[in-house]
Amino acid sequence: MLNVEDMMVEDVSLDDSPLRDAPVLVARVRCGKGALRCSRCGRKAPRYDNGGGGRSWRHQDFGCFRVELSGPVPRVECRPHGVVVSRVPWAEPGGRSTRDFGSGCAWLMTVAGQKTVSGFPHIAWRTAGDGAGRIDSSVAEHRPNAERVLDSFHIVSWMTDALDRVGKRLWNQARRDGNTTATEAMRGVEYAVPGNPGDLTERQSTALATLADADPKGRLYRSWQLRELLRTLLRQPVERAEAELKRWIGRASRCRIPEIVEPCGKIRRRRDDILTTIRLGHSNARIEAFNNKIKVTIRMAHGFRDTDNLIAMIKLRSAGPPIHLPTPIP
Template identity: 65%
Template sequence: VAERVKASMPSPFDGLTAIGVDGTSYRKGHTYLAVVVDHERHRVIRARDGYGRDVFGLFFKALTPEQRASIKVVTGDGARWIDPCVAERCPNAERVLDGFHIVSWMTDALDKVRKRLWNQARRDGDEKTMERMRGVKYAVLKNPGDLTGRQSEAFENIRSADPRGQLYRAWQLKELLRTLLKHPIGQATTELNRWVFRASHSRIPEIVELAKKIRRRRPDILRTIRLGYSNARLEASDNRIKATIRMAYGLHHVTNLIALVMLRCGGPDIRLPQPAI
């Protein structure tokens, strides 16, 4: 059915200007589908078993030179294999990092700070600090406006939980990074430079290491802010794909799953047969 519908539709690769790439697991053991989304038409245009540079390269090989030349923006996470693949196959396109993944780098570093401080307090037998840090795990990772009452109370204990204020300062840097992504490019450029300076001089090992990564990816981050693209459409498609995977439980071949994904997320015009009048 999917092949018949595909044959009746115009090529989904014509007129591409902005695409997003991501991987979604469909089976235990790190088994992934590589998914490519058309941002402008809000639909999945490619799904293939596997993940990585070689699989993404197969997508570009399926395009004509004219179709590759029309692509101006490629969004995705910070995976290292995306950049060289785009540079080789689609040199006219601008590489855009997804804002969600940029913030996730910071939240991962923040959680490492929390774990280190908790383990240090446990090794030292500091029951007072451990008591104050209870409930902080989710409070520091959530946005301030999304905190529950108990999390807000735990958040107020952050400053006193660590004498050197490492956790609180790391949380401040997380909030600064999250908010600067929403500012105009001129303001964001200045704020990002300040953020990198503050983070690299914070004397918090996890944040200093992250500052090196942010400094290295600064051009990509500023391009993300300037162009305003994100992987929000791809993340929405990913949720629908996961629902499709649950529907396809029991299918023996991944090709059947891919066909079902394209039928549900590829935007086909499926017309049910009508009774003869």
């Protein structure tokens, strides 16, 4: 039923602890008989140790129950790569989900929209995007000198989304507690906080000036500070940005604001990619612009008889040839 070859199932249990938002079917598994192999090159290698504990991988659901595979991952001593975790037949090295789960998410992303992708497998939309991480191995194989970069806008948007969640939680909490002072203080901040400080209107700037006193513990103000510090360090030279990013991660991890934990962990994991982005100065703004132009063209193409006309229109609008209306000849 788990659809994984060379795997032994030791135990199956239903975990409905309060720490989980829904019951999870946990299957304790281990690799079948056979020699241990390096997770990087696939060569046989001797066992080094037990790996310091087990790991868990998200698997395809059974009906309405989520499924996790849990099992030990010993380490092996590979001659070319040193001490690394052993390969498991159900997941990619370093992956947090099984191959089948990742393949299902990847297929959904090609045929369905955001709501379906995030709702059907019970994962966040950004997590579904992380499932495309298998692209890295393909790029490394065919383009070994390629470097992965992130878009600065999307890096900052992680903190902007977290800031929005902090504001909504504090607003609802103040309203439930009947704290009219805090509710009134956060009324104008709702629209001022997400914007750039230099783009605010006079009224929004006044609301932002009262941000430090909007909630008793200053959580909204500290969240806003963390976002602006992140935005600032992305424009610094890479030598300075490396030290600033290290301090930012330490400060964000100690802020005791639940909504900041997720983007902080993501930024910590993608630290090298962020520094590469700062060093190279690239962005996907041009690709995003083309993508939006193609989407608009598709909406304009309703009524076209075939897709060839649509493709021709996309090429015409995206290639950028100089097209002007006729003008009078002097």
